[in-house]
Amino acid sequence: MLQKQVRSILNRHKQRDGWFLTDYSVNPYEGCSCNCLYCYIRGSKYGANMDEGLVMKSNALEILEKQLHARAKKGQYGFVAVGSATDAYMHHEEKWKLTQAMLKLLLKYRFPIFISTKTALISRDVDLLKQIDETAILPADLKTSLGRGVILSTSVSSMEPEITKMLEPRAAPPTERLKILSQLKQQGFLTGVNAIPILPFISDTQEQLEKIIAATKQSGADYVLVGGLTLFGQQPADSKTLYFNFLKRYDPNLIRKYEALYGTNSFPPKHYVAKLNSRAKALCAKYDIRISILSQHGQIPERNTAGTQNKLF
Ligand code: SF4
Structure with a gap:
């Protein structure tokens, strides 16, 4: 190295x-x-x-x-x-x-x-x-x-190992990540799942998002944070290029949907984020799990990333 x-x-x-x-x-x-x-x-x-x-x-x-x-x-x-x-x-x-x-x-x-x-x-x-x-x-x-x-x-983007294997090649499979988190919870730590990035038309459906939140609850975690997918750049090693290459392999029919959703932007549009948040909020209430580190089913906190160096996981 x-x-x-x-x-x-x-x-x-x-x-x-x-x-x-x-x-x-x-x-x-x-x-x-x-x-x-x-x-x-x-x-x-x-x-x-x-x-x-x-x-x-x-x-x-x-x-x-x-x-x-x-x-x-x-x-x-x-x-x-x-x-x-x-x-x-x-x-x-x-x-x-x-x-x-x-x-x-x-x-x-x-x-x-x-x-x-x-x-x-x-x-x-x-x-x-x-x-x-x-x-x-x-x-x-x-x-x-x-x-x-x-x-x-x-962080969990999807509970489906065949998807995460393609998208997160050197990370542990999602069930293993949650197993470790569960062990950490048993050791007495405050734990949570960053359901970030949730993948449009793949893991943002009611069924797939529920799978993530139910598994989070089952791990004993204290909270779940839900966030959308950002895609940057046009160059061969940029995330947008690599992600679209993944779509070609995973399901080429999704390419047109992603183009319509993102256009030339790096972030999904506000109406998409609002829908994702409302789905996440309802599921967190159903599974009785916090939607932020501090509040109980409360407001989803605004994320101010100005001046931070935080990845979106
Ligand atoms: S820093 Fe990037 S590559 Fe590493 S685990 Fe996080 S999202 Fe994946």
Whole structure:
């Protein structure tokens, strides 16, 4: 794996992320070997196979310690997304243990954390995560509403393994992700599923969305976040190009529907998002599961991504 030196690693968001409650993000690696075709970080920088362009930030720990020390000294505590533009537990982490070493620093400086992963490797760090959960210092407004220092989640775009195998080639199958999440719940963690991205005409139907939300409930998760699919770029390694290649293989009849839905845009239209949200809300009420990290069947929080580096998973 390539290595590089960085000057900064703890990114402060201009505003808290309304979905994940994170004020900061850190990324131990650049690129992601899970290689999801729809991943927003895609592009010519990494190539179609992101595993080949992966970079490890070799001075990450030294820089992170300096930045955490400075923020802690000023009392600027906030949730840190560990892996917002990479999967912090992709398979290379097994060897490099950079995420693990970062967690030790986050524990030392008592920062709360949010993690979303599509692999089973997170189980390795349960003891460390428990210590962070118990000792992190929360921002004042989350002390009573949340009251704990770790949020653990996985992302699910579809419960159908033949689809996820094509779209998320190096990630664990969805049932395995939920099994790990269930084990984390049994260990006492706050857990959730990011049902993101929900795939138009594939996993956004009543039946398919219900499958995801029912499986989430069955895993014991505390919440589910539902979000649409974004597709960027025109170049060969961009997510829109790769996703349309997937459609050609999966069901060419869908291409015209996607063209009508997205046109030249990267985001689905507002009327589509409103329909998806209302379907998700009704299903969350049916399965008695929160539709956001904090509220009970409440409003779906607005997501302000300005200044954040959060992937849409
Ligand atoms: S969506 Fe997440 S897990 Fe998939 S390639 Fe991108 S960063 Fe990795």
